[in-house]
Amino acid sequence: MTGTYCVVSGCNAEYSAYKKAGIGVSFHKFPRPIDFVSQTILSEWIRRCGTRNTDPLKNHICSNHFSPTDYERDLQNEYLGLPPMKKLKKTSVPNKNLPHVVLAVTEMNDENQLVSPEGQVQMIKPDESGSSTSFDSSNSYSTISSGDSTDSSMGEIYGDAIEYIAGRI
Structure with a gap:
């Protein structure tokens, strides 16, 4: 991991500075876009970085941008008495110490529409295969700073929304 740094603006x-100092900060690779849900998560990671020079195949984000609830329990290492590994949940998105970000939609209503935290609605447009993969960008999102308390719980809310969307597809 030599030369690894956090890409968040x-x-x-x-990595090398934290390792030398003995500080336990981990660096996470961007999620791979395997399906619609992981593509959505990847897009959110890139958007929250606040920089245009983000290469998801090469860049990393440090653990300073994730909440403790964003990680899975490492039961194997806990059982063996070893230090736990920091593995992110599949639906985790960076939610701490971020530049000003635009919050994404967080839930889907009964009319198959995505709804933002403020109640603004976005229609889901099916692509040619009939699956919902593109979004109408005509509606605006609200912008909040990373210091707002809403942003710190966004990972949990967004994760729940992704699970809900995945269940409806």
């Missing part, structure tokens, strides 16, 4: 975290 304004973050100066570098």
Whole structure:
């Protein structure tokens, strides 16, 4: 991981510096776009970085941008008495210490529409195969700063929304 650094705008975290100092910060690769849900998660990671020079195949985001609830329990290492590994849940998105970000939609209503936290609705447009993969960008999202309390719980809300959407597809 030599030369690994956090790609989030304004973050100066570098793997070698933290390792030398003995500080337990981990660096996470971007999720791979395997299906609609993982593509949505990847898009959200990129958007929350706040930079245009993000290469999901090469870049990392440090653990300073995730909440403790964003991680899975490492039961194997816990059982063996080893230090737990920091493995992110599949639906985790960066939600701490971010530049100003635009919040994404968080739930789907009964009319197959995505709804933002403020109640703004976005229609889902089916692609040619009939699956819902593109979004109408005509509606605006609200912008909040990373210091708002709403942003710190966004990972949980967004994760629940992704699970709900995945169940409806």
